[in-house]
Structures are given as C-alpha cells and as structure tokens.
Amino acid sequence: MTAKKQKNVIQRVTDFFVSIKLTIVLLIILSSVCVIGTLIPQNESPQHYLQLYSQSTYRIFATLGFPNLFASWWFICLMTLFTINLAACSLNRLPRVWRAIFHGDTVLDDKLLQGLTNVRKFTLKKFSAAQEKQYETVIAQYLNKPALIQKQGGWHLFSESGRYTRFGFYLTHLGLIIIILGSMSGSLGYQGYMQIPEGQTAHVMQLKNSNEIRKIDFAIRCDKFEVTFYAGSQRPKAYKSTLTVLENNREVLTKTIAVNDPLVYRGIYFYQSSYGAAPDSGGKIHLSVKQKDSGKQQDLTLDVGSSAPIAGTNYAVRADEFLSDFSMDNNGKPFSKSQEFNNPAVRVTVLNGGKEEFNKWIFAKFPDFHGKGDQPLDLQLVNFQPRYYTGLQVTYDPGVLVVWLGCIFLIGGIYVAFFTSHRRIWLRVEEKDGEFKAVLAGSTSKNHVAFSREFETLFKSLKA
Amino acid sequence: MISSKLLGVVTITYLICMVSYCTYLCFRNRKFGQVITGIAIFGLVVHTVALGMRWYESYQLGHGHIPLSNLYESLMSLSWTTVIIYLIVEYRYKSKALGVFIFPLISIAMAYASLSPNIQDEIEPLVPALQSNWLTYHVLTCFLSYSAFAISFGSSITYLFKYKKAKEKVPAGADMSELFPSMESLDDIIYKTIAIGFLLLTIGIITGAVWANYAWGSYWSWDPKETWSLITWLMYAAFLHARLTRGWHGRKTAILSIIGFAAVLFTFLGVNFLLSGLHSYGSS
Ligand code: HEM
Numbered sequence: 001m002t003a004k005k006q007k008n009v010i011q012r013v014t015d016f017f018v019s020i021k022l023t024i025v026l027l028i029i030l031s032s033v034c035v036i037g038t039l040i041p042q043n044e045s046p047q048h049y050l051q052l053y054s055q056s057t058y059r060i061f062a063t064l065g066f067p068n069l070f071a072s073w074w075f076i077c078l079m080t081l082f083t084i085n086l087a088a089c090s091l092n093r094l095p096r097v098w099r100a101i102f103h104g105d106t107v108l109d110d111k112l113l114q115g116l117t118n119v120r121k122f123t124l125k126k127f128s129a130a131q132e133k134q135y136e137t138v139i140a141q142y143l144n145k146p147a148l149i150q151k152q153g154g155w156h157l158f159s160e161s162g163r164y165t166r167f168g169f170y171l172t173h174l175g176l177i178i179i180i181l182g183s184m185s186g187s188l189g190y191q192g193y194m195q196i197p198e199g200q201t202a203h204v205m206q207l208k209n210s211n212e213i214r215k216i217d218f219a220i221r222c223d224k225f226e227v228t229f230y231a232g233s234q235r236p237k238a239y240k241s242t243l244t245v246l247e248n249n250r251e252v253l254t255k256t257i258a259v260n261d262p263l264v265y266r267g268i269y270f271y272q273s274s275y276g277a278a279p280d281s282g283g284k285i286h287l288s289v290k291q292k293d294s295g296k297q298q299d300l301t302l303d304v305g306s307s308a309p310i311a312g313t314n315y316a317v318r319a320d321e322f323l324s325d326f327s328m329d330n331n332g333k334p335f336s337k338s339q340e341f342n343n344p345a346v347r348v349t350v351l352n353g354g355k356e357e358f359n360k361w362i363f364a365k366f367p368d369f370h371g372k373g374d375q376p377l378d379l380q381l382v383n384f385q386p387r388y389y390t391g392l393q394v395t396y397d398p399g400v401l402v403v404w405l406g407c408i409f410l411i412g413g414i415y416v417a418f419f420t421s422h423r424r425i426w427l428r429v430e431e432k433d434g435e436f437k438a439v440l441a442g443s444t445s446k447n448h449v450a451f452s453r454e455f456e457t458l459f460k461s462l463k464a
Numbered sequence: 465m466i467s468s469k470l471l472g473v474v475t476i477t478y479l480i481c482m483v484s485y486c487t488y489l490c491f492r493n494r495k496f497g498q499v500i501t502g503i504a505i506f507g508l509v510v511h512t513v514a515l516g517m518r519w520y521e522s523y524q525l526g527h528g529h530i531p532l533s534n535l536y537e538s539l540m541s542l543s544w545t546t547v548i549i550y551l552i553v554e555y556r557y558k559s560k561a562l563g564v565f566i567f568p569l570i571s572i573a574m575a576y577a578s579l580s581p582n583i584q585d586e587i588e589p590l591v592p593a594l595q596s597n598w599l600t601y602h603v604l605t606c607f608l609s610y611s612a613f614a615i616s617f618g619s620s621i622t623y624l625f626k627y628k629k630a631k632e633k634v635p636a637g638a639d640m641s642e643l644f645p646s647m648e649s650l651d652d653i654i655y656k657t658i659a660i661g662f663l664l665l666t667i668g669i670i671t672g673a674v675w676a677n678y679a680w681g682s683y684w685s686w687d688p689k690e691t692w693s694l695i696t697w698l699m700y701a702a703f704l705h706a707r708l709t710r711g712w713h714g715r716k717t718a719i720l721s722i723i724g725f726a727a728v729l730f731t732f733l734g735v736n737f738l739l740s741g742l743h744s745y746g747s748s
Contacts (some may be wrong), residue, residue, distance in 0.1 A: 020709075029696060034695050038735070039689040070686045183684065191682065238592050259592035260679050271681040272592075333542040395681040403683060407670045414666055418704075448654055 017088040017184040026082045037069045043209060046199070068209070076184070083180050090173045101166050106158040107151055108426035116441045118449075118455040121464065124436035127155075129431055135462060139425055142458050146425070159425040166445060168416030169377055175409030182402030188395040190214060195279035196222040197389040201246065203392045216394075219246040220270065225388040227275060237277050261364065273393040277324055277341070277386030285319045285346055287362075288381040292376055299382070307351065315377060316351040322384060327365065346381050367414070421446035425458070467521055468578075470514035471540055475574040478543075479509035482571050497560055504563070508525035508547050515544060532603045533594060539577035541603075543570045543733075546611035549657070553615055557653060557711075561644040565618035569579035598675030606693075610728055612661030613700075616654045619727035620718035623650040629717055651713055652722050662700045670691055689735045696727040 007015075016022065027128075040061065041048070049058045049067060049236055065072030092320050101121040105112050111279040113119065123132070132155075137145045139159045139424040146159035192205030206212075220243055238258060255263045263270040277283070289310055300317060302308045307318035323336040326345035349359040363369055364381040402405040422445040429438045440459055444451040484500040511551040518531045518540075550566045622644050632649070644655065663677070677683040684690060703720040706712040712720075 027702065031695050031698055034691045037686060038691045042686060236592060238595070259597075260596045260675075260680065262681065269681055271679070272679070393681040399680075400677065400683065404674075407673070411663070411666055411670065414663050418663065450646070 014088070017084055017361075018092040019085075020089065022081075022085050023089065026078065026085060030078060030082065033069065033075060034067070038359045040066050042070070043068055045196060045392075068171065078259030079180060079184070080368040083177055083272075086173055089175055090170060090440070094170075097166055097170070097274070099101075100144075100329065101163055102164070104160070104249050104424070107149055107156050108158075108428045108439060109152075112426075115440060116443050118442040118460045119442045119453055120455075122438050122440075124429070124438055127186070135427060138458070138461050139427065143333075143423060144456070154428050154430040158424070160422065160424040162420050162422045162445075165416050165420040165422050168413055168418075170422065171409050171413030172417055173244070173413070175406045175411075177401050178409060180407055182399040185402065186397045187401035189399070191397075192394045194220070194392045195389045196220060196241075196392065198222055198225045198387050205392075216268065217251075218265070219254075220244070222245055222390050222393070224256075225275060225390045227388065234412055238391075239272060239273060240391075241275075243270065243392075244443055250342070267396060267398070269395045269397075271393040271395065272390065274391030275388050276391065278389040281385060282320060283386040285454055286385075287317065287319075287346075287348070288380040288382050289317065290378040290380075300313055302333065307349075310377070315376075317349060317353075317358075317379065318349045319360065320347045322346045322386075324386070325355075326361070344384055346384070348379060350375070350377055350379075418446070421451070423451060427462075467514050467518035467553055470510060470517065471574070472578055473640050474507055474514060475571065475578055476672060477503060477510065478567055479695050480573045480738045481507060481563065482567035483484045485567055488560060489564060491515070497617060500553065500561065500563075502701070504547065504551060504567075506683040508551065511540075511544050511547065515541060526664055529595065530603075532576075532599060537546060537576045538603070538607075538732075540572050542607045542610060543574050545604075545607045546614050549608070549615055550612045553657070557645055559645040559649070562615065562622065562653075563650065565621055566615065569614060569618070596675060596679065598671055602668060602671040602675055603662055605664050605671060609661040609664035609668055610732060612664060613721075613725050613728045616661065616721050619645075619650050619653045619657070620721040620725075623647060623718040624655065624715065626650070627718075641676070651717070654718060655707060655713075658700055658703055658721060660723070662697075662704060665693070665700070669697060689731065692731040692735050696724065696731050699724045699727050 001351040012349065021050045029419065037151070041052070044067065045102060046058070048064075049061065049076055054059065061067060061274050071172050077370040082167060088228070101183070107131060135157060136146055139421060143161045146157040149156040149158065154434060164431065169182075169393070172267060178218045191208040193208065194202050196202045199222065201219050201221040204213050204215050206358055207214050222241055224242040228237045229235060230237045240256050242256045243263050244251050245263075252267060253263075257263045257270065257272045259272045283304055285302055285304060287302070288297065289300055290297045291313065293311070300308050300310075302317070302319050304319050307316045309316045322347050323334060323343075325337040325342040327337040327343070334347075337343075344364040345361050347361050350357045358375065362373075362379050362381050364384070367380050424443050428441075431437075442451065442455045442458070465666060476500060481504050484496075488497055489501055515531050518537070519529075522531070532541055546566065547570060550562065551696065554560055626644060626647055635702050644650070669690075672693075673683040676685065699720070703717060703724055706720060707717055
C-alpha cells in the first residue's frame with residue numbers, strides 16, 4: 001500500500017497507459033461500439049430515426065452522438081486512447097526486444113541451457129580440426145555460417161537466422177498506428193457533392209452531412225455525359241462524364257471519368273457517383289402531332305427552347321419548358337416535384353405564321369388531358385430524352401496516402417510476425433576427463449513443432 | 465445454364481463425400497480413404513470447371529464478370545476455396561477426419577444456394593461500381609480467409625470433442641477419436657489456419673478499402689459489412705495475442721476460434737440478411 005502511494009503521478013500515468021488491461025478493456029468497448037454502430041442506422045435524417053424510435057429514445061441517441069457514432073467526440077477519444085496505449089505497450093517492450101536482437105546470447109552457458117527445450121548431449125572420443133570443419137559446414141547448411149568463439153575453456157559455435165523478424169510485431173503495431181493517424185488527419189479534408197448539367201461549369205459543392213456550400217479554387221466543366229444500359233433493361237451498364245478543369249477560364253486538363261476511375265486534380269478527387277435528368281435545362285422532346293381537320297399525323301423531335309414547323313400548314317410548335325415530375329405550387333405555378341419521371345410534362349406554344357396562338361401543358365401520362373378548348377392540333381408527348389447532369393463525389397483527404405503506407409506496414413508486419421521466425425543453434429564442446437562433452441541446443445521464436453523436427457535432423461547429420 | 469447443372473453435380477459429389485468421410489471413420493480402411501479423397505478431388509475439378517464456365521457464360525451474356533456477384537455465386541465460390549484449403553490441410557497433416565466437419569458445411573451451403581427459393585441462380589449484370597478488378601482481389605482474399613477460418617472452426621470442434629473424451633478417460637480404441645489428428649496437431653492446425661486466415665482477411669479488408677476509395681471516394685465508411693469484418697478481425701487478433709503473449713493454447717484458444725467463426729458467419733451472411741448497407745447485394 002505504501003509503495004503504491006509513493007509512486008509519483010508521472011509513474012502512475014505511465015502505468016495506466018502501458019497496461020495490457022487497458023488494451024483489453026478498450027478493445028471490448030470498441031467492439032461493442034462497432035456493434036451498436038451496425039444496429040443503429042448511421043447518418044440518417046431525424047425523420048428516419050423518429051420512424052424507428054420514440055421521441056425520447058431519439059433524444060438520448062442524439063445527445064450521445066449515436067446517429068453519427070464513428071465521428072462522435074467520444075469515439076475519437078477512445079481511438080486516441082487506444083493509439084496511445086498501443087504505442088506505449090510497444091515502446092515498453094522495446095528495450096527487452098532490443099536486447100534479444102542485438103545482445104543475444106552467443107555462448108551456451110548452463111544458465112541459458114536450462115531455459116532451452118531442444119537440447120542434445122553427446123560425447124566424443126576425440127575432437128580434431130576436421131571434425132570442427134564438419135560441424136561448421138553442417139550448421140552453415142541449416143542456418144547461416146556459424147561464429148566460432150573460444151571461451152571458458154570451451155569451444156562454441158553459434159548460428160542464427162531471422163533475428164530481425166522479432167521486430168515483426170512492431171511493424172504491425174506501427175502500421176496500425178499510422179492507419180489511425182492517417183484516418184484522423186482525413187478530418188482536415190472534406191467530402192462533397194456536385195451536380196453539373198452537361199455543357200455547364202461548376203466550382204461549388206455541397207458538403208456531405210451539412211448544408212454548407214464550399215468553393216473550389218478552379219472550375220469543372222462537364223463536356224459530355226453518357227450512360228449505357230444492359231440490353232433490354234433499365235440497369236445501367238456504365239456511365240461516363242468527360243470533364244475539363246478550368247483555371248481562370250483556361251483549360252488545363254480533360255479526362256473522361258467513369259465509376260472506378262476518378263479525375264484527380266491538385267489532390268482533389270472527382271468520382272463519378274450518380275447521374276440524372278437535369279430538370280429544367282432542356283433535352284430532346286418527341287411529340288406526336290395530329291391535325292384535327294385533315295387527320296394527318298406526324299412525329300416531331302425538337303430541343304427544349306426551339307421550334308419546328310408542321311408540314312403542310314402555317315403552324316409551328318415550340319417546346320418551352322419540360323418538367324419531369326409536374327406539380328403546382330400554392331400560387332398555381334408549375335414546378336418539378338422531383339427529378340424522377342413521375343409525371344413528365346412539357347409546355348408547348350403553337351405558333352401560327354410566327355405569331356403565338358396559344359400555349360399549354362401536355363402530359364405523357366395523361367394524353368387525353370386537353371386543358372382549354374378547341375384547338376386545331378392534337379399534341380401528345382411521346383418521349384423525352386433529358387439532358388443529363390453528372391453527379392460527382394468530391395473528396396479531398398490528405399490522409400489517404402498515410403493510410404496506405406500503414407496498410408503496407410500492417411500486411412508486411414503480419415507476414416513477418418507469423419510466417420518467419422528467429423532460429424538459433426548453439427554447439428558447445430568441452431574437454432573433461434580425457435573425453436569431449438558436446439551439447440547441441442536450439443531455439444526458435446515461433447513454429448516450435450517444425451523446428452523440433454529440423455533440430456533432430458540437424459543432430460543426426462552432425463553425428464553422421 | 466450448364467454451369468448451374470454442373471454445380472448441382474458438384475453438390476451431390478460433396479454430399480457423397482460427406483457420407484463417405486463419416487463411413488471412413490467407422491471402417492478406417494486405407495484404400496477406401498484414398499478413394500474418398502479421389503472423389504473430393506473429382507468434385508473440386510468439376511467445381512473449378514463449373515465456375516470457369518459460369519464466368520465464360522457471363523461473357524456470352526455480355527456482362528463479363530467473375531462469379532462473385534450475388535449470394536448464389538458467393539456461396540459456390542466460398543465452397544470452392546474451402547475445399548481447396550481443406551485438401552491442403554488433409555495432405556499436410558495426413559488426416560481425413562476433419563472432412564467429417566468440413567463436407568457437411570460445404571454441402572449445406574451449396575445445397576442451400578441451389579435449392580432455396582430466396583436465392584437466384586441467374587447470372588446478373590453488375591452495377592458499374594462492381595465492375596473492377598478489385599472485386600476479384602477483394603472477394604477472393606476474403607473468401608480464402610473465411611475458408612481458413614472454417615477449417616480452424618472444424619479443428620476446434622474436433623479438439624473440444626477429443627478433449628472431452630480425454631477427460632472422461634475413454635479407453636483407447638473404444639471410440640473413433642484416435643482417428644482424428646492428435647490434440648497437438650489439432651492445436652497446431654487451429655493456430656496455423658487462423659494465422660493464414662488473419663493475413664488473408666487483413667489483405668481482404670485492405671483491398672476492399674482501396675477499391676471503395678476508387679469507386680466511392682472513401683476508403684472506409686463504417687457500413688455494417690465493413691464494421692463487422694473489423695469486429696471479426698479484432699476477435700482473431702485477440703486469439704493470436706492470447707496465444708502469443710499469454711501462452712494460451714488448447715481448449716481456451718479452441719473456444720476463441722469458435723467465437724471468431726461465429727463472427728465470420730455473421731459478417732458473411734448475417735449482415736446481408738439482417739442489416740443493410742452498400743454490400744447488401746441480396747436486397748436490390
Ligand atoms: C488490434 C490491435 C492490436 C492491439 C491493440 C495490440 C496490442 C498489443 C499489445 C498491447 C501487446 C503487448 C503485450 C504485452 O506487453 O504482453 C502486443 C503484443 C504483440 N502483438 Fe499486438 N496488437 C494489435 C494488433 C496486432 C496484430 C494485428 C498483430 C499481428 C501480427 C500483433 C502482434 C503482436 C505480437 C506478435 C505481440 C507479442 C510480442 C511479444 O510477445 O514479444 N498485434 N500487442
């Protein structure tokens with residue numbers, strides 16, 4: 001009790017961090033948090049949560065940061081604590097590992113012998129120079145060329161291999177720490193989303209998980225967007241955008257991006273993430289026009305904003321505006337409720353000899369809806385090819401390369417830690433009462449079963 | 465599709481293996497043992513051909529992707545990697561007894577994939593995000609690791625079974641347990657398959673992260689599948705630390721390995737059926 005009290009504060013803080021108990025507690029807590037994070041949907045809207053949970057439960061969850069668990073302050077604190085603990089534990093062991101690696105026992109004395117499990121003793125009638133050479137060769141064949149040491153009246157051979165593999169778990173732990181640091185520095189970056197209709201230029205994005213708008217220092221123009229579908233289905237097979245980077249209105253880079261193939265400029269990644277019909281910005285419209293008096297029917301294709309004449313008459317049709325999901329606001333003003341094609345509608349103006357005669361909305365899904373009165377033309381909306389916008393995920397993450405570096409360390413470290421070993425062989429010959437007493441001993445840091453087998457083989461070939 | 469029919473043949477072959485491996489335990493005839501290994505190898509060859517054909521068929525349909533895109537294909541491929549790893553272990557440790565646990569697992573998985581009305585065996589086109597070579601690296605390394613963990617699971621069950629017999633002091637020859645590898649070899653198999661599985665799972669998680677970074681612009685998004693693979697990873701890390709730094713072995717580590725495999729199963733199946741996220745190909 002008194003000894004404990006005498007420990008100073010620094011000592012106690014260090015003890016806390018190097019404790020393996022802390023590691024276990026942290027790992028259990030972190031795993032539990034991970035489980036919670038998979039049971040409660042993450043990053044949904046408050047409405048979504050209120051459908052799942054009661055008001056009061058949601059309030060508790062929100063206070064605890066559960067809706068965005070892995071970014072909550074206490075999760076970050078846990079990760080920090082975990083990192084410090086891992087680093088402290090590893091450093092704490094460093095002196096011992098260091099000694100084992102650089103100041104290992106090269107001479108087999110009795111104290112060392114006691115701790116070894118692979119030991120074979122034998123006696124020799126005589127011990128010649130030729131014999132010496134033979135032992136050296138056999139051991140060299142198994143591991144490395146042995147060192148010859150004459151000491152304490154004995155004759156010693158020592159050979160080892162894979163001594164640095166003892167650093168394997170350091171590499172692993174270091175990799176893990178680097179990954180965590182790299183992912184934390186990712187918070188210095190940002191993630192956002194931008195939508196650029198074909199042919200237009202943008203330099204702002206909507207930040208993820210917030211309503212903030214962020215400007216980038218250059219501009220991106222979407223020159224072209226293309227989507228292809230699997231034959232006979234609406235499943236997209238591939239989509240691509242051709243993007244041009246503009247610095248002060250000067251084109252600097254053009255690249256066609258696709259899913260799995262982003263554009264990188266100044267460390268900022270632009271990923272193809274979605275696409276859709278640009279609701280109000282045009283496209284191609286297919287109309288079917290029937291002249292009421294003559295009954296003649298004709299197909300028309302025209303761009304939004306342009307007009308086309310009806311053959312054999314003075315009439316022309318102009319497409320003014322297209323809405324993919326037609327609806328009216330409180331003032332009776334039409335707008336598009338969504339970007340889906342739930343209720344496609346086009347406003348057309350019919351011109352007679354260049355003069356506007358009337359205009360009206362026509363609906364793809366309600367071809368019989370005519371609005372007002374007697375009109376000379378029966379117009380139907382057959383199809384619409386929208387002008388697409390491309391949806392880009394924009395990411396700037398200064399930590400990515402650090403994370404990859406850590407991953408390489410981690411994989412390399414695990415390989416070294418589990419699939420390589422530090423093996424050592426000692427051979428000692430001492431003269432006693434006119435005889436030569438020999439001891440062969442071996443040790444390995446891993447894979448003891450296989451090593452014991454090898455050791456026996458080595459012993460047999462030494463005696464041969 | 466020929467490949468589905470062939471996979472049906474493979475399923476039946478493995479069912480025969482399952483029965484044969486059990487029979488072998490009763491009769492312990494060496495010749496018979498060689499025959500059933502022969503049947504298993506035959507099954508593996510047909511399995512390989514069937515998966516290759518399925519790959520080829522997907523090109524003919526104009527999709528062109530490795531058979532790893534839905535649950536049916538995943539179960540078929542996962543069974544394939546498990547048979548490979550099992551046969552390696554059988555050869556290395558000269559023991560067929562583990563087949564008694566592994567072939568039922570494989571047969572059930574494949575029969576379920578073929579017969580369950582919830583699982584479609586059609587070749588489906590891939591959404592653009594999945595069209596990547598990383599799909600192959602990622603899923604293959606993950607599946608190889610799952611297979612290694614499955615073998616360690618089988619060995620752990622065997623170990624506990626032998627442990628119980630040894631404690632009850634059943635006289636030698638009175639049961640079949642001496643047909644299994646010795647307890648030391650089992651312990652060794654458990655450790656080695658987990659070490660290999662752990663390395664492969666690490667590579668699998670990392671290739672997944674690299675791919676996610678290319679496809680979605682974020683290497684880790686804490687979706688349920690990712691999170692559960694991390695939990696699994698932590699469990700096996702705990703196993704390895706208990707063994708390396710605490711000197712745990714035998715019964716305690718066998719139990720840890722069984723818990724680890726429960727996490728593997730949940731990561732592979734449970735997440736798809738019970739939770740939702742990017743990886744849930746079953747739902748859409
Ligand atoms: C999951 C995160 C990890 C944590 C929290 C962790 C933590 C630790 C700690 C605290 C120790 C020191 C034990 C002691 O002082 O007795 C240790 C030792 C060790 N760790 Fe880890 N580790 C992690 C991951 C890994 C991984 C992935 C490997 C894989 C190779 C690994 C390999 C080792 C080895 C081999 C030792 C034993 C060193 C020795 O006994 O000399 N660690 N680990």
